[in-house]
Amino acid sequence: MEELAELIQNGQAKRILVLCGAGISTGAGIPDFRSPGTGLYDNLSKYNLPYPEAIFDVDYYRKKPDAFVSLAKELWPGIVFKPTPTHYFLKILADKGLLLRIYTQNIDGLEFLAGIPDDKLVECHGHFRTSACIDCHKASDTERVKETIVQEMETPICIYCRGYVKPDVVFFGENLPDRFHSLLKKDIPKADILLVMGTSLQVAPVSLIPDMVRCNRVLFNRDKVMTIRPGDMFLQGDCDSNVEKLASLLGWALQTEELNDNEEREEGRGVERNQEEMKNIDKEDDGNEGEGGKETEVANLEKIHIETNKQEETNENQKQEDASKG
Numbered sequence: 531m532e533e534l535a536e537l538i539q540n541g542q543a544k545r546i547l548v549l550c551g552a553g554i555s556t557g558a559g560i561p562d563f564r565s566p567g568t569g570l571y572d573n574l575s576k577y578n579l580p581y582p583e584a585i586f587d588v589d590y591y592r593k594k595p596d597a598f599v600s601l602a603k604e605l606w607p608g609i610v611f612k613p614t615p616t617h618y619f620l621k622i623l624a625d626k627g628l629l630l631r632i633y634t635q636n637i638d639g640l641e642f643l644a645g646i647p648d649d650k651l652v653e654c655h656g657h658f659r660t661s662a663c664i665d666c667h668k669a670s671d672t673e674r675v676k677e678t679i680v681q682e683m684e685t686p687i688c689i690y691c692r693g694y695v696k697p698d699v700v701f702f703g704e705n706l707p708d709r710f711h712s713l714l715k716k717d718i719p720k721a722d723i724l725l726v727m728g729t730s731l732q733v734a735p736v737s738l739i740p741d742m743v744r745c746n747r748v749l750f751n752r753d754k755v756m757t758i759r760p761g762d763m764f765l766q767g768d769c770d771s772n773v774e775k776l777a778s779l780l781g782w783a784l785q786t787e788e789l790n791d792n793e794e795r796e797e798g799r800g801v802e803r804n805q806e807e808m809k810n811i812d813k814e815d816d817g818n819e820g821e822g823g824k825e826t827e828v829a830n831l832e833k834i835h836i837e838t839n840k841q842e843e844t845n846e847n848q849k850q851e852d853a854s855k856g
């Protein structure tokens with residue numbers, strides 16, 4: 531922890547790349563997927579699913595939309611859940627000009643609600659601020675979609691083709707946003723350090739990021755979900771507690787009170803974040819290529835589970851560790 535604080539303080543870590551997942555939002559009361567006992571995958575009986583991933587499967591949604599609609603009603607950003615100390619820590623990184631980019635797998639919009647600027651944030655698995663029909667793909671009025679899901683607890687219907695509408699959350703088998711691919715390619719060679727926070731690294735292609743970077747990585751997680759290379763750090767335990775300790779070492783005060791203008795943000799900044807704006811942000815980035823390191827190719831990959839491979843890798847790491855111990 532002291533070592534990381536030192537790297538930030540002495541300017542060696544001034545372009546910080548962050549990869550985060552559901553574990554940074556459990557402190558807000560949102561269950562993650564895979565934590566045994568508390569994770570959504572262990573508590574899906576109420577949705578009556580044939581297999582856990584079905585809740586994020588387009589074909590299943592087309593047949594039985596109720597499970598996702600019910601989850602979306604609980605999760606809809608800006609209603610119940612508020613950003614955690616970890617989200618506010620990331621906001622401070624942005625304010626201090628230390629944040630290269632956040633790649634979040636979360637769909638809860640808490641990075642956005644914490645005030646992290648659009649250009650510093652890639653919501654790899656989408657968000658609830660826009661929505662579209664799963665059949666004709668035409669955009670829908672998201673305020674109306676929100677009302678239908680949150681208040682009426684019904685499935686929103688497309689006004690053009692009568693197909694089902696869903697918020698622009700990336701389901702399994704769907705492509706990640708174009709920004710993910712274009713920005714990642716530029717960010718990988720620029721990063722001084724990668725913070726991997728609260729993710730099991732089991733969903734590709736986001737889970738591949740730690741293997742792409744050449745810089746050192748710091749894992750903030752309850753579990754050791756990746757190989758710790760020489761120079762890497764593993765800050766095991768609760769993300770918020772570790773981030774609070776780090777902030778205190780750095781002399782940074784984390785904002786803990788909730789933002790009083792969440793509603794304003796939703797209306798004034800969120801829904802408006804349209805394709806055109808994103809293109810402009812990406813264009814700005816083009817002019818800011820940094821010290822031209824090697825560009826990493828990222829193919830146009832879709833969201834998939836890589837559970838088996840990661841498990842095998844973890845087992846392999848464990849074996850190697852055991853062998854070196856014994």
Ligand code: CNA
Pocket residue numbers: 550551552553554555556557560561562563564565569570635636637638639655727728729730731732733750751752753755767768769770
């Ligand atoms: P995951 O597979 O559930 O993994 C979460 C990881 O975080 C696990 O390794 C946990 O041990 C760890 N963890 C949980 N709580 C803490 C904590 N307080 N401190 C430190 N570590 C903790 O979730 P991933 O994000 O890796 O999987 C990607 C999926 C999850 C994406 O497709 C998301 O859309 C999806 N998801 C998102 C949310 C959300 O938006 N908040 C919630 C649940 C699932």
